[in-house]
Amino acid sequence: SQQGEEDPQALSIQEGENATMNCSYKTSINNLQWYRQNSGRGLVHLILIRSNEREKHSGRLRVTLDTSKKSSSLLITASRAADTASYFCATVRSGYSTLTFGKGTMLLVSP
Amino acid sequence: GAGVSQSPSNKVTEKGKDVELRCDPISGHTALYWYRQSLGQGLEFLIYFQGNSAPDKSGLPSDRFSAERTGGSVSTLTIQRTQQEDSAVYLCASSFGIETQYFGPGTRLLVL
Numbered sequence: 001s002q003q004g005e006e007d008p009q010a011l012s013i014q015e016g017e018n019a020t021m022n023c024s025y026k027t028s029i030n031n032l033q034w035y036r037q038n039s040g041r042g043l044v045h046l047i048l049i050r051s052n053e054r055e056k057h058s059g060r061l062r063v064t065l066d067t068s069k070k071s072s073s074l075l076i077t078a079s080r081a082a083d084t085a086s087y088f089c090a091t092v093r094s095g096y097s098t099l100t101f102g103k104g105t106m107l108l109v110s111p
Numbered sequence: 112g113a114g115v116s117q118s119p120s121n122k123v124t125e126k127g128k129d130v131e132l133r134c135d136p137i138s139g140h141t142a143l144y145w146y147r148q149s150l151g152q153g154l155e156f157l158i159y160f161q162g163n164s165a166p167d168k169s170g171l172p173s174d175r176f177s178a179e180r181t182g183g184s185v186s187t188l189t190i191q192r193t194q195q196e197d198s199a200v201y202l203c204a205s206s207f208g209i210e211t212q213y214f215g216p217g218t219r220l221l222v223l
Contacts, residue, residue, distance in 0.1 A: 030209060042216040043202065088154065097161065097209045098144060098170070101154035 006089060006102045014110055019076040021105040023089030024069075030092045032065055033099065034074050037086045046074075046087075051094075079109045113137070115215035117203050123221045124193055132188045132218045136205030143186050144212060145178055149199035157201075160186065193222045 007022045025032070031050045035043040049056045049065045049072065056063045062075040076083055086106050090099040116135045124130050136143050145157040156170040160180040171177070175193075180186040190197055200219050204212040 033211065035214075041200070041219075043204075043214040045211050045213060048211050090154075092209055097142065098156045098159050098167070099146075099204075099212060100156070101146075103153050 006087070006105045008105060009103070010106045010108070012108045012110065013079055015079060015081055017079055017109075019079050019083070019107055019109070021074045021087055021089075021107070023072045023074070023102055025072075025089075025091050025100075025102075026070065027091075028094045029067070030094050030096075032063075032072050033090045033092070034061075034063060034072075035088045035090060037088065037104070043088070076107075079107075081109050081111050083107060084109050115203055115205055115213055117201075117215040117218050119218060120216065121219045121221075123223065125223050126195060127192055129189065129191045130193055130220065132190075132201050132203075132220070134186045134188070134203030134205075134215060136184065136186070136203070137213055138184075140205035140207050140213075141183075142206045142208065142212075143180055144204045144206075145186070145188050146202045146204065147199045148202060148217070152199075154202075157188070190220075193220075195222050198222045 005024050029051050031048055033048045034046040037043050047058050047063050049063050060077045065072045086104045088101050088104045090101045118133045141162050143160045148154045158178045159167040175191045178188045198221050200217040202214055202217045204214045206212040
């Protein structure tokens with residue numbers, strides 16, 4: 001079953017702008033991960049944030065986690081056309097090892 | 112080093128036939144996962160192998176689906192008597208523990 005719900009479902013921006021995607025989940029988690037998918041094929045891991053962490057950075061990516069609200073956000077700064085993809089959040093629930101995915105956000109970055 | 116590989120990349124089969132999908136995980140990873148991505152259901156967990164423990168099969172949609180992992184490495188997902196609703200992209204991932212899961216490119220299955 002889907003645990004994460006991404007918001008928005010689709011996002012269209014211009015190159016250079018920032019893109020923010022949100023994810024909500026329902027149960028307690030061990031960690032939350034963000035993935036990118038191009039053309040409906042393999043998932044590329046972007047960043048992992050653990051339940052005891054509040055914010056993490058990786059290059060142009062910034063992820064926040066609010067366990068009290070059961071939500072996370074992914075910020076991509078200074079977006080590029082190459083960032084066009086679908087972005088998924090996925091949680092590892094406490095006591096489990098498998099990922100539960102949200103439905104994803106489709107990001108379109110126009111030159 | 113090499114990432115997760117899957118074969119075949121694409122598979123077209125007729126309804127009722129059996130198919131086998133293969134996954135080669137990253138060397139040294141103890142955990143291996145199979146997921147399925149379809150238009151109607153999104154990304155779903157199918158089965159999980161961890162070391163020598165009994166696999167977690169809780170995500171398999173029916174008894175037509177089975178998987179094995181030989182020697183703690185390569186895994187094969189078998190779908191018997193395929194149905195049209197089995198059409199999807201089948202993704203394999205591996206990890207060390209419960210940390211980052213690394214995904215393969217997937218096998219796109221089309222059942223006619």
